Amino acid sequence: MFQLQSKPVIVTLEIAPSDMARFNTLRELYFPSHANYLEAHLTLFYRLPGMEAVIPETLQQYSRRAPMALQVNGIVNFGTGVAYTLYAPALEALHKKLQVAFEPWLVRQDRQPLRPHITIQNKVTSFKAAQLHAQLSATFTPFDITATGFGTWEYLRGPWKALDKFMFQE
Template sequence: MDTSPPLILTLALDEATAGFFNALRRQHFPPERNYLDAHLTLFHHLPGAEQPAIAAVLSEYVRRLAPLPLQVAGLQFLGQGVAYRVGSEAVEQLHRDLQQEWWPWLTPQDRQKRRPHVTIQNKVRPEVARSLHQQLSASFEPFAATGTGLQLWAYRNGPWEALQHFPFQA
């Protein structure tokens, strides 16, 4: 039986956007749960035993991709948290392509259409989340961002272990 931890695939964000979201996470995420930088998850649970095959696909795939244009389009109330919605046809296409490649390995969650977002608060009381959502929504202006590559992580029952970074190369 394989005991490899599951893998998570995220989209790396440009430095300014990552800094913006990380500052909000430090301010609003419960500190005892905030052991990750802000991230945009593409796949939640890839099989750890397939890491060499997954890395090979990603290494090849990023050669054909230039940095991806993103539009941070609004805020999303999560019930116990708040996220920023991220729109991008390029990210949707990337996700569909990789879904097709890995379909037999995917969990039901990862087989669904992706609704890209970056969570800046989670696991708080609903009234705390609703208050932050209203506060941030009042002054929100959509803005452009850039996806700069892919990041592969091992999930270790809480903290994530960074395994590989795949910068877009085209």
């Protein structure tokens, strides 16, 4: 059960474990080990107030739905790392609804349109990021993964502490 937190809460999209295994393996291979203290994840909101009961209530409400198919449609080099991008119109629509519900508490970053991605490399030189991007892009074929719910996390100045999950169920 979700407990109200004095610290900000991060909201992620839960992905089927069998789908996330691929991204976690790549993250272990390519993310600098000194900075790799998280598993692969897809962040929906970076900073929501942990003391607002409406946050878990809203996530519970919007989890009353079927699991959602997402297409991993590309690989992006963002300068200091590499991420897989997702084509997910249903997720983007859901995110917009959550933005409306959370509007009073959104920080600037959380007000932006969602650009869903899963980072597998970060905190490297632009040369290393370009190398990995070229290597992965050479054999990339789009594939589907399944979103299964929402996760909430407490930020601990590096690692995150899992708080609760709101699994999709019709």
